[in-house]
Amino acid sequence: MSTHPSFLNRYGPWALVTGASDGIGQSFAVALARRGMDVVLVARRREKLESLAQKMRQEHSVQCRVVAADLTTAEGLAAVLEATSELEVGLAVCAAGFGTAGPFLDGDLDNELNLLQLNCGATTALSWHFGKRLATRGQGGLILLSSIVAFQGVPRSAHYAASKAYVQTLAEGLQLEWRGRGIDVLAVAPGPVNTGFASRSQLNMGKAESPDVVAEQSLKGLGRGGTVRPGMLSKLLGYSLAMTPRWGRTRIMGLVMRGMTRHQHA
Template identity: 30%
Template sequence: MCDYLKQKYGSLALVAGASEGIGAAFASYLAAAGINLILVARRKEPLKILAHELLEKYKVEVECISCDLADVNAAQQLRDALQGKEINLFVYNAALSYIGAFEKNTIENHNQIAYANMITPMNLMQVFADPMLAKKKGAIILMASLAGFQGSGFLAAYAATKAFNRVLGESLWYEWKDRGVDVIACCAGATSTPNFINTKPEKADFFAPRVQTPEEVVKECFEKLGKQPSFVTGTGNKIASFIMQKLLPRKMAINIMGDTTKKMYRL
């Protein structure tokens, strides 16, 4: 199916935030390509169930690591648990979000959002890129979001971390593009993951592209990996993003985003 991934990048991938949704879809895609996996999330049980499924279906080796990626020591804990194993493909999918008025969230939760979404992936990229750069071979995928393209009221801290992911990914795409390591920031729109569904969003009418499946997001991401520093997933999201970023004044785009979030979450 997609054996080129193994030939191009190597045979061991780590997916952070792998137990469900987009992360599980990344794990399945990589397993189908014959790539062995290390799956990371907080809850052990869903990880074990997925690992068993992938082992049965694709005969790949799957290791599960339970780790809270919002912990200030998460990158070091994961590094210790890996015991020197070299990661050839690194997917950072996990994210924490808070929907609501900024001042109503706690400082502790805002800090957890910052660690899970920015500090931990940045530190892990540094750890995993070293051997990739030495071998001139490897790939890193960071999950970003349309929310990170402009101010996104009522998603403020989450949106800001997603802007960070995109800029970090694009910057390292440039630094490493001639050194054999492909980096891409995948800017998704609404995707039908358990996490998204659990937030019980209402359909917003203005600029509301179709909700994508995790599999659609992942397939397009691997098509774009090695070709672009970042991309917006899906045709509907691309059109909405073009209008918001290129045609509308920034102030209007920020207002539309905030109004849409307010409506979606009845705030």
């Protein structure tokens, strides 16, 4: 087991990771276990969580607790709170989320409302509940998954971008609001990442970053600033658009998204 005493002292002994069954959430869980953290794994698919938990126990000698829950429901959120009620959780990573792409009016309204509840509603609820616990504890951290699309409107991904703008703004506000309480808040704004996100969103992505890079660079940035752009793609896209007016960024991102969704109407 590789231990990081200062990290453990501030954010341990337990971390909560939502969306832990694959992608960025799974990479966060493994990276935290590598640092000696015990981890509560949350996602809908119990089998994948149990398999990951077993692997983490064997490779890193940490404790793992599995919570199979749908965070778009009140029952799912209650299950997470109940499963962690007796644990000293010092770090919450809200990585659960999904996206949609294509013309907004061609989408399914129920799917869009589920996106809103997961990306925004569940993130807000978990931030409030675990924020209270961290404030009582006097130290800890909260990591929220934003995106490169959070900083402007994005045609053909308008609702997903709006949900990530919500998360980004929430994290920025809480980062300053909670600083005096000893809580480090971090917004993670990656660009394209090689996960199952693209297939669910019906996106045709070209170059994409590894989720392991996203997790590692995010954890290294925790406590050092309010937003991290993990990976070269995110940094390149973010800084190249930084000086462009918001309306210009919206047009540019619309052209990018048009290319990534062209196959939907081929």
